[in-house]
Amino acid sequence: MDFDNTFDALYPQLVRYCHRLTGDRDSAEDTAQEALVRLYQHGVEGPESALRGWLFKTATHLIRDRYRVDENRRRLLAANPVTPTRPDGPGEAFDREERRALARKALNLLPERDREMLLLRYEGFSYKEIAVAVDVAATSVGTLLARAEKRFVEALDGEELPA
Amino acid sequence: MTRSETDHLDEVALLAVRDDVSALDPSAVRHLEACAACRDELEGLRLRSSLVSGALASLDVSWDIEAARARVREAVSVATAEAAGARPIPLARRSWGGGRRAAAVVVLLAATASALPGSPVRQWLQGRGDATSVTEAIEAPRESTGPSIPGPESAVAEWSGIRLDASAPLRVSVRGLRAGEEVRVRWTDGDEVAVLAPAGSRFTSADGEVEAVVSAGPVTVEVPRGGARATLIVGGTVYLRSGPGAPEVTGPVVSESDAGVTFRVR
Ligand SMILES: [Zn+2]
Numbered sequence: 001m002d003f004d005n006t007f008d009a010l011y012p013q014l015v016r017y018c019h020r021l022t023g024d025r026d027s028a029e030d031t032a033q034e035a036l037v038r039l040y041q042h043g044v045e046g047p048e049s050a051l052r053g054w055l056f057k058t059a060t061h062l063i064r065d066r067y068r069v070d071e072n073r074r075r076l077l078a079a080n081p082v083t084p085t086r087p088d089g090p091g092e093a094f095d096r097e098e099r100r101a102l103a104r105k106a107l108n109l110l111p112e113r114d115r116e117m118l119l120l121r122y123e124g125f126s127y128k129e130i131a132v133a134v135d136v137a138a139t140s141v142g143t144l145l146a147r148a149e150k151r152f153v154e155a156l157d158g159e160e161l162p163a
Numbered sequence: 164m165t166r167s168e169t170d171h172l173d174e175v176a177l178l179a180v181r182d183d184v185s186a187l188d189p190s191a192v193r194h195l196e197a198c199a200a201c202r203d204e205l206e207g208l209r210l211r212s213s214l215v216s217g218a219l220a221s222l223d224v225s226w227d228i229e230a231a232r233a234r235v236r237e238a239v240s241v242a243t244a245e246a247a248g249a250r251p252i253p254l255a256r257r258s259w260g261g262g263r264r265a266a267a268v269v270v271l272l273a274a275t276a277s278a279l280p281g282s283p284v285r286q287w288l289q290g291r292g293d294a295t296s297v298t299e300a301i302e303a304p305r306e307s308t309g310p311s312i313p314g315p316e317s318a319v320a321e322w323s324g325i326r327l328d329a330s331a332p333l334r335v336s337v338r339g340l341r342a343g344e345e346v347r348v349r350w351t352d353g354d355e356v357a358v359l360a361p362a363g364s365r366f367t368s369a370d371g372e373v374e375a376v377v378s379a380g381p382v383t384v385e386v387p388r389g390g391a392r393a394t395l396i397v398g399g400t401v402y403l404r405s406g407p408g409a410p411e412v413t414g415p416v417v418s419e420s421d422a423g424v425t426f427r428v429r
Binding site (some may be wrong): 003004007011012015016019020023024025026027029030031032033034036037040041062064066096099100102103104105106118119121122126142143145146148150152153156 | 172175177178182185211214215216217219221222223224226227231232233234236238239242243277334336394396399400401416
């Protein structure tokens with residue numbers, strides 16, 4: 001398995017996913033790297049789609065293990081505040097910051113698994129691949145995803161989330 | 164037959180159509196063709212998909228992919244060499260697979276004490292040396308080590324280290340420690356960040372980033388008290404962030420004092 005080909009095909013998407021999931025640059029880079037290291041350590045081989053599934057599942061679990069603790073999560077969020085910057089620059093820049101902050105806040109309001117599933121879906125994962133990555137039954141992915149997406153959009157709109 | 168052609172499609176079924184993930188049964192297809200309400204609903208879900216895509220894309224940042232490639236390549240080669248029981252090739256002699264990438268990484272573990280005038284280890288330890296990195300036989304820290312490097316009477320062991328200016332934000336990544344080994348952060352009055360680890364450890368530095376692949380613990384990291392912005396990452400986990408305010412400690416702490424913080428790797 002050629003390192004450069006694998007890296008080019010999979011790393012950029014993987015680090016983006018990790019960053020969307022954690023909201024933290026360092027965590028994203030470290031997790032993506034660790035997942036790739038494990039891929040080679042375990043000698044995982046197969047078509048690109050199989051490697052991708054393995055990497056994303058591994059990264060998802062690494063993030064769960066490392067960053068799920070509420071205290072750590074709170075600290076991560078504190079280190080990456082979602083408050084929009086002051087609108088003293090061009091309006092466009094403010095809009096972008098504000099939208100980013102809103103999206104981060106909405107994503108953080110989702111339960112962990114909903115967040116993972118939503119992000120995987122929007123990385124182009126099939127229901128079956130999502131089921132494998134987050135350990136749910138393939139038959140329930142559709143229902144869970146529908147709920148996750150709905151909650152996310154409601155949170156973006158600033159509506160109260162159901163308990 | 165559980166579906167009548169007069170039943171509207173539920174959101175899950177419409178999402179499956181929108182996302183093209185599964186085929187509808189024929190009765191549902193006929194219903195969708197005939198029912199304006201369900202088609203409107205589907206259109207609404209398509210708009211929602213654009214909204215979600217846009218919101219998620221707004222979170223994205225740009226990455227230095229070439230720097231990441233070098234880091235990941237190195238981490239993979241170290242890990243696979245360790246797994247094979249082989250001693251990793253010294254970084255300075257490693258082929259990086261192209262001069263373009265090699266240029267992004269500065270290998271600092273090149274200078275040895277004998278190549279430098281005076282007593283570089285002593286200078287380095289006292290913060291007066293101009294060597295950016297040394298490898299030399301110096302005294303091993305005692306187990307109950309305090310903020311400073313121990314005195315001359317201790318048992319001699321091979322140690323190596325790196326010292327970098329901390330005026331710009333710095334990210335220190337330590338790899339290769341095993342569970343139970345310690346990372347000792349010591350607050351100093353200087354203006355440099357230093358990383359010290361047993362010999363055989365290797366240090367690389369690129370813009371704003373130091374990576375230490377260590378042969379064993381403990382690792383000592385010196386961080387200036389005066390608001391140096393540094394992030395310490397151990398085995399991929401953020402242990403500590405320092406900055407203008409109080410340091411943010413997120414790693415597995417075993418002890419904490421005015422002199423520093425000691426972590427034990429889990
Ligand atoms: Zn209908």
